[in-house]
Amino acid sequence: MAYIYLAIAIVAEVAATSALKASEEFTKVVPSLIVIVGYGIAFYLLTLVLRSIPVGITYAIWAGVGIVLVAIVGAVLYKQIPDTPAVIGMGLIVAGVVVINLFSKTISH
Numbered sequence: 001m002a003y004i005y006l007a008i009a010i011v012a013e014v015a016a017t018s019a020l021k022a023s024e025e026f027t028k029v030v031p032s033l034i035v036i037v038g039y040g041i042a043f044y045l046l047t048l049v050l051r052s053i054p055v056g057i058t059y060a061i062w063a064g065v066g067i068v069l070v071a072i073v074g075a076v077l078y079k080q081i082p083d084t085p086a087v088i089g090m091g092l093i094v095a096g097v098v099v100i101n102l103f104s105k106t107i108s109h
Contacts (some may be wrong), residue, residue: 002052009045010062012038014069021078054106064097 016038022031049058068090074080082090 002049005045006049006053006058006061009042009049010065010069012045013042013062013066014073016042017066017070018073018077057100057104057106060100061097064093067093 016035019031019034019038022028023035024031026032026035046058046062071082071086071090075082
């Protein structure tokens with residue numbers, strides 16, 4: 001169940017982070033509400049995840065997947081296309097998350 005909570009938390013955080021730009025420094029109501037609610041959901045679910053997955057592993061997955069998803073949303077919604085070094089860097093982050101999940105003894109498999 002922890003990984004389901006983590007996935008939902010990541011999606012909520014990505015929605016909140018993506019809405020930050022649209023909130024125009026919290027001057028637009030709907031995007032600002034998405035930011036507040038999204039982060040609230042994300043951090044609540046993250047507390048549930050931390051019951052069973054170590055904080056370092058949780059944060060590595062959270063950050064790695066979140067970075068890639070925010071970059072995708074930024075490319076689609078805001079036409080902010082990452083250059084080659086950015087894509088390579090994100091690929092390395094994803095590779096790190098895969099290594100953690102496949103080989104780390106600190107998480108249950």
